Amino acid sequence: MLQDKITQYIEEIKAFAPTSTQDVEAFRLKFLVSKGIVKGLFEEFKTVSSEEKRELGKVLNEFKQLAENSYAEALEQFEGDSTDDQGANRTDLTLPGSGYVLGSRHPLSLVRKEIVDIFKKLGFIIADGNEIEDDWHNFSALNFAPEHPARDMQDTFFVKKEEGNDIVLRTHTSSVQVRLMEAGQPPFRAIMPGRVYRNEAISARAHCFFHQIEGLYVDEDVSFADLKQTLYHFVKELYGEDTKVRFRPSYFPFTEPSAEMDISCSICKGEGCQMCKQSGWVEILGCGMVDPNVLENCGIDSKKYSGYAFGMGIERITNLKYEIRDLRLFSENDVRFLAQFETETI
Numbered sequence: 001m002l003q004d005k006i007t008q009y010i011e012e013i014k015a016f017a018p019t020s021t022q023d024v025e026a027f028r029l030k031f032l033v034s035k036g037i038v039k040g041l042f043e044e045f046k047t048v049s050s051e052e053k054r055e056l057g058k059v060l061n062e063f064k065q066l067a068e069n070s071y072a073e074a075l076e077q078f079e080g081d082s083t084d085d086q087g088a089n090r091t092d093l094t095l096p097g098s099g100y101v102l103g104s105r106h107p108l109s110l111v112r113k114e115i116v117d118i119f120k121k122l123g124f125i126i127a128d129g130n131e132i133e134d135d136w137h138n139f140s141a142l143n144f145a146p147e148h149p150a151r152d153m154q155d156t157f158f159v160k161k162e163e164g165n166d167i168v169l170r171t172h173t174s175s176v177q178v179r180l181m182e183a184g185q186p187p188f189r190a191i192m193p194g195r196v197y198r199n200e201a202i203s204a205r206a207h208c209f210f211h212q213i214e215g216l217y218v219d220e221d222v223s224f225a226d227l228k229q230t231l232y233h234f235v236k237e238l239y240g241e242d243t244k245v246r247f248r249p250s251y252f253p254f255t256e257p258s259a260e261m262d263i264s265c266s267i268c269k270g271e272g273c274q275m276c277k278q279s280g281w282v283e284i285l286g287c288g289m290v291d292p293n294v295l296e297n298c299g300i301d302s303k304k305y306s307g308y309a310f311g312m313g314i315e316r317i318t319n320l321k322y323e324i325r326d327l328r329l330f331s332e333n334d335v336r337f338l339a340q341f342e343t344e345t346i
C-alpha cells in the first residue's frame with residue numbers, strides 16, 4: 001500500500017514541470033509543509049510492520065530527498081522572479097526607452113545634399129567616378145596641353161609616374177564628365193559630387209583634399225543661355241531670391257567660352273565684410289560650354305551636340321552658408337564643431 005503510494009508520487013514529481021513561481025509554491029504546499037504528503041507518508045510509515053519498515057525506510061528517505069531536490073531546482077529556475085513583492089524587481093518592458101543621440105550630419109554632407117537635391121529636381125542624375133585616376137581622364141581628355149601647369153608636381157599628387165600614363169589622385173571632379181561621356185551617347189544631364197586632392201600646404205584657406213560638385217548637360221542645341229538660367233535658378237534656391245549673380249570671362253582648357261560666377265556675398269548681403277574681402281561679391285563656381293575637343297575625345301559628335309559644364313567647391317559654399325573661416329575644421333572631427341549642425345535623437 002505505502003509502497004504503491006510512494007511509487008505514484010515519484011512519478012508525479014518526475015513529471016513536475018513548473019511554468020511559474022505559483023507552480024513551485026503549489027508543489028511546496030502539496031509535498032513539503034507539515035501537513036503535506038512527505039510528512040503524511042512518514043506518519044503512515046510508523047504504522048507498518050517492522051519487516052516492512054526495513055524495506056520501506058530507504059525508499060521513503062529517497063522519496064523525501066527527491067521531493068526536496070525537485071523543489072530546490074524549481075526555485076532556482078525562477079530565481080529573481082519574486083512572488084512576495086509581486087514582481088516589483090522585474091523589468092517593466094512597457095516603459096519607453098531612454099533614447100540616444102544619433103550625432104549630427106557633417107556640414108559638407110548637408111550642403112552637398114542640398115545642392116544635389118536642387119539639380120535632381122531639374123532632371124539631373126547623380127554620377128561618380130574614381131578618386132585615383134589616370135592622366136587621360138583627369139587631364140588629357142579634358143584638353144589640358146601636355147605642358148599645362150596644372151599637371152605640375154606642385155598641384156598634383158602622383159600615385160605612379162609613367163611617361164604618358166601617370167596615375168594621379170584626381171585634382172577635380174571634371175574627370176567624371178569624361179567617364180560619363182565615354183560610357184554612352186547624349187543626352188547627358190548629370191551632377192557629380194566627390195572628393196578631390198591637391199598638393200597644397202594645409203592652412204585655414206587651403207587643404208590637400210576638398211570636395212567638388214560637377215555638372216554636365218550635353219544634348220542638341222544646348223546654349224550658354226541654358227547654362228545661365230540653370231545657374232540663376234540654382235543660386236536662388238540655395239541662397240534666396242534676392243541673391244545677385246554676375247559672370248566674369250575666364251579660362252579653363254575644357255570649356256570655351258569659360259566663365260566664373262560670383263554671387264552677392266550671402267553674409268553681408270553685398271555690403272562688404274571679411275568673407276568677401278570687402279568687395280560684396282564671392283566667386284562660387286567655374287563654368288562654360290564644353291570644348292568641342294572634349295566631346296570628340298569622348299567619342300561624341302561635336303557637330304551634332306553641344307553642352308555646358310560647371311564645377312564648384314562644396315567647402316566654399318558651406319563656408320558662405322555657415323560663416324566658417326577655417327577649412328581645417330571640416331576634417332579635424334572636433335565634436336564641438338560638428339555638434340552645431342542638425343542633430344537627431346531617436
Ligand code: DAH
Pocket residue numbers: 171172173174214215252255285286287288309310311312
Ligand atoms: N575643374 C575646375 C576646377 O577644379 C572647375 C570647373 C570649371 C569645372 C569650369 C567645370 C567647368 O566643369 O566648366 O577648378
